[in-house]
Amino acid sequence: MQPRNMSMSGVVDLAAVKAAQEAKAKAEQARAEAARQGGGGAVSPADLVIDVDEAGFERDVLQRSTEVPVVIDFWAEWCQPCKQLSPVLERLAVEYNGRFVLAKIDVDANQMLMQQFGIQGIPAVFAVVAGQALPLFQGAAGEAQIRETLDQLVTVAEQRFGLTGLTVDPEAEPGGGQAPAQAPAGPYDALLNAAAQALDAGDMGGAIQAYKNVLADDPANPEAKLGLAQAELLQRVQGLDAQQVRKDAADRPADAQAQIAAADLDLVGGHVEDAFGRLIDAVRRTAGDDRDAVRLRLLELFEVVGAEDPRVTAARRALARALF
DSSP: OOOBOOOOHHHHHHTOHHHHHHHHHHHHHHHHHHHHTTOOOOBOGGGGEEEOOTTTHIIIIIIGGGTSOEEEEEEOTTOHHHHHHHHHHHHHHHHTTTSOEEEEEETTTOHHHHHHTTOOSSSEEEEEETTEEEEEEESOOOHHHHHHHHHHHHHHHHHHHOOOOOOBOTTSOTTTTSOOOOOOSOOOHHHHHHHHHHHHTTOHHHHHHHHHHHHHHOTTOHHHHHHHHHHHHHHHHTTOOHHHHHHHHHHOTTOHHHHHHHHHHHHHTTOHHHHHHHHHHHHHHOOHHHHHHHHHHHHHHHHHHOTTSHHHHHHHHHHHHHHO
16 A cells, blocks of 8 residues: 655644644643643653553543644554554654654554544554644655654644653653653542442442443543443343344344344353354444444443453454454
8 A cells, every 4th residue: 555645734734823823722731731740851762652542542642742743653463564664653753852752553452543533544644733633644654755744743743833842861761751640539449339239239220320420530440441331231131032132133134233132142141252253243244323333332342351351352353354
């Protein structure tokens, strides 16, 4: 695949006077707040290349882009051109010495981000500057072209948005220049215990609300995220006629809702690979809103099983192949 979109004209368009001034003001406010909280110090070279997922995207990309341009490398393990491009980007991130940060996103594990950016193929490289996303190029590119694009990016970021980059200190500890993580707003023991008791009592609505109360204050709380996904699954299968659901799924293989209901039953019954395989097959057979509904349910079931489970990893790869 030949690279395209190497021009930075999109950045100039986005930097029309009013938009640029607003973004610059927001960036300055964010930098001032980071400095007030003790952030903004020197970073280690290791901090210039980071792995980012959906859960950390707002913090690691959107918030960080108010301090420094963030270049996003969308890649996958099976993508051969990615294996040529990614090392070049990583080396240049260090060479540019804090003028941009490279965020690496594995599309197999972060399908939602891939869709939000409208990516049709990988490798794909974007930048986020002061919260604004800009396409850079897609496909493998020569180092000279990449350097030219990066030079334009950091120039525009500095001139239009006042982003001068990060201070890099080879002696700094990795993570040392970032603003300290905020302490959890909890404790949440009482709410989590209440949710568990509601689950034991079969009160799925009460459990769901308790988990949502935790996540309202602490969106990344792993116990609440897992508990909510499980409680919502159990609520969906309550009252289902398992025999009828499976008959409907067998009779109507292209019916998205029939396959979704059967996959829920598969997972509750412990048939994880059957549930994943059923929905991946449904993705291949459906289109439009039906296909999106199947994909979203599959992502929800990934949450129930857990991102580190090898069956989830394999299913994410299969989903990527089915989608593209």
